[in-house]
Amino acid sequence: MNSSIQPPENRGQTAADPAATPSPTNNHPGQNDQKTFLGQPRMLASLFNVELWERFSFYGMQGIVLIYMYFQTTDGGLGIDQSVAAGIVGAYGGSVYLFTIVGAWVADRLMGSERAMFVSALMIMAGHIALALLPGVAGLAVGLMLVAVGSGGLKANITNLVGGLYERTDPRRDAGFSLFYMSVNIGGLFGPLLTGLVQQSWGFHLGFGLAAIGMAIGLAQYWLTRGAMPESAHHVPDPLPRSQYPKWIGIVVVAVVLIAIAVVTGLLNAANLANVIVTLIVIAAIGVFTLLLSSSKVDGDERSRVLSFIPLFIGEAAFFALFQQQFTVLTIYADTRLDRSLFGWEMPISWVQSFNPFFIIVLAPVFAALWTKLGTRQPSTPTKFGLGIVLMGSAFLIFLSQVNVAMVAVMWIALIMLVATIGELLVSPVGLSLSTKLAPTSFPVQMVALNYLAVALGTALSGSLATFYSAETEAAYFGTLGAVTIGIGVILLVLSRSITKMMRGVR
Numbered sequence: 013m014n015s016s017i018q019p020p021e022n023r024g025q026t027a028a029d030p031a032a033t034p035s036p037t038n039n040h041p042g043q044n045d046q047k048t049f050l051g052q053p054r055m056l057a058s059l060f061n062v063e064l065w066e067r068f069s070f071y072g073m074q075g076i077v078l079i080y081m082y083f084q085t086t087d088g089g090l091g092i093d094q095s096v097a098a099g100i101v102g103a104y105g106g107s108v109y110l111f112t113i114v115g116a117w118v119a120d121r122l123m124g125s126e127r128a129m130f131v132s133a134l135m136i137m138a139g140h141i142a143l144a145l146l147p148g149v150a151g152l153a154v155g156l157m158l159v160a161v162g163s164g165g166l167k168a169n170i171t172n173l174v175g176g177l178y179e180r181t182d183p184r185r186d187a188g189f190s191l192f193y194m195s196v197n198i199g200g201l202f203g204p205l206l207t208g209l210v211q212q213s214w215g216f217h218l219g220f221g222l223a224a225i226g227m228a229i230g231l232a233q234y235w236l237t238r239g240a241m242p243e244s245a246h247h248v249p250d251p252l253p254r255s256q257y258p259k260w261i262g263i264v265v266v267a268v269v270l271i272a273i274a275v276v277t278g279l280l281n282a283a284n285l286a287n288v289i290v291t292l293i294v295i296a297a298i299g300v301f302t303l304l305l306s307s308s309k310v311d312g313d314e315r316s317r318v319l320s321f322i323p324l325f326i327g328e329a330a331f332f333a334l335f336q337q338q339f340t341v342l343t344i345y346a347d348t349r350l351d352r353s354l355f356g357w358e359m360p361i362s363w364v365q366s367f368n369p370f371f372i373i374v375l376a377p378v379f380a381a382l383w384t385k386l387g388t389r390q391p392s393t394p395t396k397f398g399l400g401i402v403l404m405g406s407a408f409l410i411f412l413s414q415v416n417v418a419m420v421a422v423m424w425i426a427l428i429m430l431v432a433t434i435g436e437l438l439v440s441p442v443g444l445s446l447s448t449k450l451a452p453t454s455f456p457v458q459m460v461a462l463n464y465l466a467v468a469l470g471t472a473l474s475g476s477l478a479t480f481y482s483a484e485t486e487a488a489y490f491g492t493l494g495a496v497t498i499g500i501g502v503i504l505l506v507l508s509r510s511i512t513k514m515m516r517g518v519r
Contacts, residue, residue, distance in 0.1 A: 052188045053177040058237045059170055060195040065230025066133060067199030069140055069223040070163060075204030075362030077101065078343045080216045081152070088216050090149060092282070095479045098340040099286040102475010104156050105336060106289045109468030111164025113296055116461035118165065121252040125169040126245035132169070133231050135162030140224035144217050168461045173245055175448030183387050186445050190380035193441040197369035197376070208360030249456060286475035293472055297325065297465045300458060309454035313516045317450040320514035323507060324397055325466045330500045331401045331439050332470025333477060334408055334493055335432055338365055340478035349483065351419040367426050371433035379437045393446050394508035400438030401501030407431040408494030415487045449518045
């Protein structure tokens, strides 16, 4: 069982201690519940639905927000420089994952994972409403900030709640996370398809409005089933003493003031936002690693597990630096280099972002069945990571075959995203599962947040790297990034046995 929902009397015990195994009175919704959802704990179904609608709204908005920024005002956009707009999207995407630290801290110290997740979902809906109703750059800034903070809080906590449905050694874990990952991609498939159609037919703000409606549906559904969540989901692992409230309120106020000063003085602006976010993420990751490795609450085995995650963190960041370019470079590529004509009708730009979730929906059950069938014989997590990263680099090399083609056929993008998606299934859901297995008992959600920081770093880098992309630099851009990423994957494969040993019984 994930330590974030252990009852107080069990905290501090290791997973190997029989006393740490929950009894039916602990409200554990896993193996003691005979009703299942596709062979998984039935509470996975409720979390599955919440994530589906949240991802519908998130990816629906993200499918059109870049072109909203760089389209001219005569076309309903804001007229922002294209490379600057791509950097903003990368910075925003990185911020979403950066804010998982805040969401994790709020859950661990103030309100527990379930309440933190629900409040975060409300913020997301408010952000989409702001994008739909507030005009100009002000609406963009308010909307993206609310969605970023809310999505960060929801991501860390819903993942922790899913992890809490399983014992550490339950062989269903990776299969369960792969099924949960399907909800992400069902929402990710239909979000860009529908908001793209609405945007192309009736404008950007109605597209953002549709995203808000999707989030509202998700919230309403969860509200009706919220009472079925186990009481342990409300557990606060490390409550913040009320005497420390003034100190933390002061920290928040100072942080807001410093950000405001940086914006007013020009130290923080749209052009350098992505690089600033990259720097903040690196600092945050170092801080979280330092906290986990130096805390007296972390024992020797837990410390070794945290150390084992460092090379995986680097590899995961490299993977997502390329993978998340579907929201930056690939969007620009679809607008400027892709032949989107289908029988006389032009496909919306955002539709290229639905290839990935479509392939996930098709392939995730295959991978879930594969890991279940292999059981303890499946490859170790470091091996899965290495293979996934090599595939991601290979996907970028496929772009090279179309460098001299005037208008690229849509099916080439489909092939590229198929290869990238297979790589994703070896990295992303496995990484989510791993973060809950490696988590120290006293810092359950922080470890999940650390996993998301790797995604944050890669996502922010996707925005920084996108500023170097142009039609003239395609060969060097795709070739260099693809080759470097393949090299990182090979290094992880070479080190996989050593990393697995450091994981102390976790595969």
